[in-house]
Amino acid sequence: MAMSDAAFTRERLPGAAAVHFRPVTIERRRVRVGLIVVSLVFLAVFLLLPVVAVFVEALRGGPKAFMDAIFEPDAAAAIRLTLLVAAIAVPCNLVFGLAASWAIAKFDFRGKSLLNTLIDLPFSVSPVISGLIYILMFGSHSLLGPILKSYGIQVIFAVPGIVLATIFVTFPFVARELIPLMEEQGQGDEEAALSLGASGWQVFFRVTLPNVKWALLYGVLLCNARAMGEFGAVSVVSGHIRGLTNTMPLHVEILYNEYNFAAAFAVASLLALLALFTLIVKSVLEWRYADEIAATRRH
Amino acid sequence: MAALHIASIKRPSVIPGFGLALGVTLSYLGLIVLIPLAGLFWRSAQGGPAEFIRIATDARTLAALRLSFGTAFIAAAINAVFGMILAWILVRYDFPGRRIIDAIVDLPFALPTAVAGIALTALYAPNGWIGSLFEPFGIRIAYSATGIVIALVFIGLPFVVRSVQPVLEDFDREVEEVSATLGATRAQTVRRVVMPTLMPALLTGFALAFARAVGEYGSVIFIAGNSPYRTEIAPLLIVIKLEEFSYSGATTIAVLMLIASFLILLAINLVQSWSRRRYGDV
Numbered sequence: 001m002a003m004s005d006a007a008f009t010r011e012r013l014p015g016a017a018a019v020h021f022r023p024v025t026i027e028r029r030r031v032r033v034g035l036i037v038v039s040l041v042f043l044a045v046f047l048l049l050p051v052v053a054v055f056v057e058a059l060r061g062g063p064k065a066f067m068d069a070i071f072e073p074d075a076a077a078a079i080r081l082t083l084l085v086a087a088i089a090v091p092c093n094l095v096f097g098l099a100a101s102w103a104i105a106k107f108d109f110r111g112k113s114l115l116n117t118l119i120d121l122p123f124s125v126s127p128v129i130s131g132l133i134y135i136l137m138f139g140s141h142s143l144l145g146p147i148l149k150s151y152g153i154q155v156i157f158a159v160p161g162i163v164l165a166t167i168f169v170t171f172p173f174v175a176r177e178l179i180p181l182m183e184e185q186g187q188g189d190e191e192a193a194l195s196l197g198a199s200g201w202q203v204f205f206r207v208t209l210p211n212v213k214w215a216l217l218y219g220v221l222l223c224n225a226r227a228m229g230e231f232g233a234v235s236v237v238s239g240h241i242r243g244l245t246n247t248m249p250l251h252v253e254i255l256y257n258e259y260n261f262a263a264a265f266a267v268a269s270l271l272a273l274l275a276l277f278t279l280i281v282k283s284v285l286e287w288r289y290a291d292e293i294a295a296t297r298r299h
Numbered sequence: 300m301a302a303l304h305i306a307s308i309k310r311p312s313v314i315p316g317f318g319l320a321l322g323v324t325l326s327y328l329g330l331i332v333l334i335p336l337a338g339l340f341w342r343s344a345q346g347g348p349a350e351f352i353r354i355a356t357d358a359r360t361l362a363a364l365r366l367s368f369g370t371a372f373i374a375a376a377i378n379a380v381f382g383m384i385l386a387w388i389l390v391r392y393d394f395p396g397r398r399i400i401d402a403i404v405d406l407p408f409a410l411p412t413a414v415a416g417i418a419l420t421a422l423y424a425p426n427g428w429i430g431s432l433f434e435p436f437g438i439r440i441a442y443s444a445t446g447i448v449i450a451l452v453f454i455g456l457p458f459v460v461r462s463v464q465p466v467l468e469d470f471d472r473e474v475e476e477v478s479a480t481l482g483a484t485r486a487q488t489v490r491r492v493v494m495p496t497l498m499p500a501l502l503t504g505f506a507l508a509f510a511r512a513v514g515e516y517g518s519v520i521f522i523a524g525n526s527p528y529r530t531e532i533a534p535l536l537i538v539i540k541l542e543e544f545s546y547s548g549a550t551t552i553a554v555l556m557l558i559a560s561f562l563i564l565l566a567i568n569l570v571q572s573w574s575r576r577r578y579g580d581v
Contacts, residue, residue: 053418057418095323106312108309118332128514132339252413268413275410279406282402282405
């Protein structure tokens with residue numbers, strides 16, 4: 001639609017160069033150019049420049065300093081821990097997202113909208129509070145903490161606490177992507193498969209899952225980006241033990257506070273690369289997945 | 300027994316797996332989100348009302364809450380203006396790089412907050428690329444409330460754009476044509492025909508950006524300067540109370556922030572139901 005309007009405004013009457021036809025539903029050229037320029041400047045200053053700054057600062061010390069900062073043992077341990085935490089948290093939220101969207105999108109039941117609201121709850125809780133609630137549950141001053149400790153299980157200032165806080169913060173991502181799409185697709189395909197004799201699991205794996213695969217991948221990617229990048233919640237429960245409970249974002253903070261800026265930005269640039277990768281895959285998926293939604297609407 | 304109970308809350312369906320799916324959903328939701336959050340409220344109630352009020356009315360707590368909510372409000376207002384313009388140009392205009400701009404809008408969702416924090420600080424510090432431009436005029440951006448607003452603008456922008464964009468895409472252009480044929484200027488049409496329809500979505504985006512900004516921690520603590528009473532945000536004060544082992548202090552501030560967030564969520568829901576009543580399902 002935008003394209004046809006733009007084409008229309010460029011049209012001239014032959015021999016009457018001064019006469020422009022502008023559709024009534026589009027602004028004057030001056031206004032349009034002004035709005036575009038304002039937006040581009042705003043985006044460049046507020047969004048693009050920070051990312052550019054990360055890479056410039058990371059490479060300021062030269063490639064060798066960059067490599068040293070990344071392969072230094074504490075940094076390598078932080079990278080390993082970040083990968084481990086994401087490898088646990090993302091599949092947990094994936095299973096939850098599939099279960100929640102199956103229940104919400106394929107059935108009508110009482111309390112559905114309340115359940116929908118509760119799933120979004122972690123989005124509106126400060127990351128610091130997300131960490132705090134697990135300290136209150138599993139910390140040394142809690143009810144459960146001392147009991148678990150007597151069995152040799154430590155949650156806070158250890159990996160389980162980091163995983164829990166990460167799961168909380170990334171809780172809604174997969175479900176949020178799947179629920180609207182599955183609601184739109186309805187139950188027709190599943191009912192057809194069932195009437196042809198498929199079992200419940202066959203319907204799920206052969207009909208429902210292929211129908212939502214791109215949205216699912218997109219949700220998993222966002223969930224993963226947030227899981228690897230989470231700072232506030234993890235910072236509260238981790239205890240910042242170097243080489244043991246430091247994730248990549250926490251390692252960035254420690255290096256930064258030690259005025260080791262080149263190393264801080266080197267590790268940060270890895271996280272920025274992850275963000276850029278996520279955005280690129282997301283955009284590619286959106287172009288593909290737009291066709292798929294159109295396809296499911298057709299039948 | 301269980302099957303009977305489930306049948307009574309759900310409309311009959313031939314699709315299997317309701318019990319399993321809802322069971323997994325509710326158990327997981329309960330264990331990860333609801334029980335720990337309930338624990339927070341239970342813990343804050345244990346101290347008694349006198350202790351709660353003492354911490355809630357402490358000057359440092361009030362200063363932190365005022366700063367968090369004030370800067371979040373300013374940042375969300377800035378985002379409402381620029382997010383609206385961005386959504387407008389992305390939906391209505393065609394220009395080179397439009398798809399790339401559309402993708403870049405989501406950058407704050409994908410970029411870890413700590414990375415955003417140190418990058419913004421590097422830019423806006425007195426010796427940074429942008430900060431050094433303002434330093435000669437005595438304007439300090441990083442390590443002041445202005446720096447906090449800039450970090451919150453960064454993280455909140457996509458909420459407004461992504462709330463307004465779909466509504467604008469679905470907007471019926473014929474309504475604008477009718478308005479023009481009835482003699483309205485373009486400005487009048489935009490202000491009196493288009494804007495009222497977009498208002499609920501814009502408010503939703505504003506509220507989402509505001510709620511996110513109030514709780515934001517990672518991107519702010521690097522740029523804020525973190526001096527008590529002046530540039531200390533409420534989430535940071537929770538962390539400080541925890542480090543001092545003042546659990547009642549931490550839980551009280553957390554409960555105050557959560558109550559505020561719940562009120563914002565409630566406001567979003569009211570705005571949405573109001574918009575549905577007034578303009579139909581958009």
